[in-house]
Amino acid sequence: GQQVMQIPQYQHVQEGEDFTTYCNSSTTLSNIQWYKQRPGGHPVFLIQLVKSGEVKKQKRLTFQFGEAKKNSSLHITATQTTDVGTYFCAGGGSSNTGKLIFGQGTTLQVKP
């Protein structure tokens, strides 16, 4: 079945350093979504990418969707302690169902 893999699983950075997490799907995706989950919280929607090669920015966050629509990345510039949490990518398949497949997440720790 469809799988979505994320690397790395954990990342510890010093405040001010950059951070990148990568997401790869075993199948072509209709869209990719990114969510952030703070410790003890629930996933919160960040962004959705739909087009091949799409790049979107939100302040210090840059999201990319691969040309083949099978991979994606999230890059954070100059991390802050407020960026702490687990970042999940979630892929939508081509079938007309509500199924979103989540990766296992990348947990980011930021040292002040």
Place this chain on the structure above:
Amino acid sequence: ETGVTQSPTHLIKTRGQQVTLRCSSQSGHNTVSWYQQALGQGPQFIFQYYREEENGRGNFPPRFSGLQFPNYSSELNVNALELDDSALYLCASSPFGGSGNSPLHFGNGTRLTVT
């Protein structure tokens, strides 16, 4: 705007028992999805309900069942509980039904512990 609300927040059950979890969708949202999140893992899709019918199901056995009501709220029922069912159960609503293309708005979840 009222967000997604789930009840109860925590629950402890014994193996073999049955449980019902409840979810009220965000106002204006007609679709509800249920996810299971084990500790340290990403959410796993259980199923989605749209127009009171199941619209897509993940790799979960039939003892996981659900309902959606005319006001778009939803229930998740799990029969014959097993120890591995211990997890955070997340409900998410979205405004456009029928596909995996709608961003999800999650509730705070129900933490289920099976002993």
